[in-house]
Structure formats: C-alpha cells, structure tokens
Amino acid sequence: MVCLICGQDRQERMTFRTLLSADSSPGFCRTCREKFVKIPQGHSCRLCGRDLGLMDEKFISGSVCTDCRRWEKSGGNGCFGRNIALYSYNDWMKEVITTFKFRGDAALAVGFRKEFRAAGRKIIGKDWRTHWERLRNGKHHPRETCVIVPMPLSGNRLKERGFNQAEVLAELIGEPVVPALCRIGGERKQSKKNRRERLESGENPFKLDEAFSEVLHGTKVLLIDDIYTTGATLRRAAAAFERADPKCVDSLTLIHG
Ligand SMILES: [Zn+2]
Ligand SMILES: [Zn+2]
Known part of the structure; x- marks a missing residue:
C-alpha cells in the first residue's frame, strides 16, 4: 500500500x-x-478540544482555555455545546493540507478514516464500548438519536474546490449524514474582519433547511468540520439550528488550529 x-x-x-x-x-x-500531533483527549479543553498541554497554565482554568471563557462571558455560545478535535495544527499539518489543496485531492480526510470514524462513533454512542455497556447494564430504552451534519461550503467555494472536506469527513463515520445546513452568499475572508466585528455584524451565512426542522427537534446535532479556528463559524452554524430546538449542538473537527 x-x-x-x-x-x-x-x-x-x-x-x-x-x-x-x-x-x-x-x-x-x-x-x-x-509527524501529526494528536490531541490527548484526557487533557484537552472541555469546550473547544484544544490540547491544553500546548498552552501556558495561566491560560487555563478548570480544563477550559481562556478563549472559551471569553465565549462564555460574551454569551456567544447560544446552543453550541462543545467541540472535540483530533489533531493540533502544526507545521506538518499545514504543509500536508497545502499539498492536498494544490492537488485538489479529497483523500487527505480519507487518510484519517480510522481515527475520525472511531471518534465520531464514540460521540454518537455507536462504538463497541457503548454497545457493551448498554448490554451489560441491560438498558433497553431507545438510544438518543444524534444527527450528523457537515458544515456546508458556499456554492462558489464548492465549485472552486470540487468537494466539501467536511462532507467527506462526515461520511467517514459510517452513519447517515443529514445536509441540514446551507450557506448563503459569498464567504468573506474571516481575516478581513476582527473577532468583534464578526460577532457584531449580525448576518448569519448559515441557514437551516426547513425540511429537516422536524427531524432535528429534540435531537443531538453533531456538526462536522475540518478545522476549529476561532470557533465563530461553528457557533454561527449552531445558531441556525435554534429554531428547530435541538437538544444540543456539538461538533467534531479533524484539527484544532
Ligand atoms: Zn508517507
Ligand atoms: Zn477552549
């Protein structure tokens, strides 16, 4: 191979x-x-999933990083719960991502199939350990449903790239994927606006497809994306679900960077 x-x-x-x-x-x-740096799940930020071992102690309180504390204080979380990420963004990851983008190749995500699939299945309770515990405890009540939703790209970006990395990742989990979100308008480069400007401009580029509204009511939503950067994009996406009143919206990303 x-x-x-x-x-x-x-x-x-x-x-x-x-x-x-x-x-x-x-x-x-x-x-x-x-050369990829795995995030130790026992020592990651409880809310954004970053590797706490890579941070100065003074930026951590109660297994939560200062960025997440700021989100809590600003009330910007809405129905967004937490993110789990598998790898830290290091020079090697950057190099690999650039290579794959250059090649126009979707296969990068596929290379992480084993890890991503296992992490996704664990979150939605479809891993063998959860199965076994359910059997052992004799729990017969129906399991909570969890809906997997990939983060959408705008039409332009999709045309440019030819595929949506988040969709490829979502498919790796091996459970039905629900394309409940769409992204409207062009994507303005995040870097052109600072964090405050992004928060203050109320425009949400994400819209919920009303056809899924009923399916999502009272369920757990698991958003899938390739990278968690500031967390603003995922929180916006989560906000688009509010009308459907899901139980919670969490996310799983391949990278925290
Ligand atoms: Zn190699
Ligand atoms: Zn955090």
Whole structure:
C-alpha cells in the first residue's frame, strides 16, 4: 500500500483482516503519520478540544482555555455545546493540507478514516464500548438519536474546490449524514474582519433547511468540520439550528488550529 502523502510504500503487513476492515487502508506511512500531533483527549479543553498541554497554565482554568471563557462571558455560545478535535495544527499539518489543496485531492480526510470514524462513533454512542455497556447494564430504552451534519461550503467555494472536506469527513463515520445546513452568499475572508466585528455584524451565512426542522427537534446535532479556528463559524452554524430546538449542538473537527 502506498502512503497518501509521500507516495512511499507503507511497508505494512497485509492480512485478510486489514484488507477487509473498514478501519484500515487507505492511509499514511508511519513516518508521515508520526509527524501529526494528536490531541490527548484526557487533557484537552472541555469546550473547544484544544490540547491544553500546548498552552501556558495561566491560560487555563478548570480544563477550559481562556478563549472559551471569553465565549462564555460574551454569551456567544447560544446552543453550541462543545467541540472535540483530533489533531493540533502544526507545521506538518499545514504543509500536508497545502499539498492536498494544490492537488485538489479529497483523500487527505480519507487518510484519517480510522481515527475520525472511531471518534465520531464514540460521540454518537455507536462504538463497541457503548454497545457493551448498554448490554451489560441491560438498558433497553431507545438510544438518543444524534444527527450528523457537515458544515456546508458556499456554492462558489464548492465549485472552486470540487468537494466539501467536511462532507467527506462526515461520511467517514459510517452513519447517515443529514445536509441540514446551507450557506448563503459569498464567504468573506474571516481575516478581513476582527473577532468583534464578526460577532457584531449580525448576518448569519448559515441557514437551516426547513425540511429537516422536524427531524432535528429534540435531537443531538453533531456538526462536522475540518478545522476549529476561532470557533465563530461553528457557533454561527449552531445558531441556525435554534429554531428547530435541538437538544444540543456539538461538533467534531479533524484539527484544532
Ligand atoms: Zn508517507
Ligand atoms: Zn477552549
């Protein structure tokens, strides 16, 4: 098997199990894989999922980072609950993302299939551990439904890129994906506005497709995106769900950066 990044042979022993498993191949070789920095789930910000080990202690209080405290104080969370992220944004991740963008290749996300799938299934309670606990505890009540929604791109961006990375990631979880959000208008570069300006301009580029309103009522929503940066985009998307009155809106991103 060939590494999706460097193209070298991955030199991994193939067995029937690895061939048939949904959790293996395609992927990255060991050298490439080891340069990604995984976020330790036991030591990440409870609200945005960033690696607390990479932060100065003075920016952390009660396993929450200062950015998230600021969101709490400003009342900007709305129905947004928390984000879980799998990798930190380091130079290597940046390089790899640029390469894949240049190639116009959707496969980057696919290379993280095993990890992303496992994380997604755990959040929605479809992993083997949750199954086993349910069996052991003899819980027969119906499980809570959780709806997986990918973050949409605007029509222009989609045309430019040819695919939506968030959609590719969402599909990796292996459960039905609900395209409940759409993105209207052009996307203005985030960097052109500062954080305050973005918060103050009330325009929300995300709209809920009314057809899904009923399905979403009282459910848990899991938004999927490639990267959590300031958290503003995900919170805006979450706000678009408010009318459908879901139980909560959380998110899962491949990267925190
Ligand atoms: Zn490689
Ligand atoms: Zn945080």
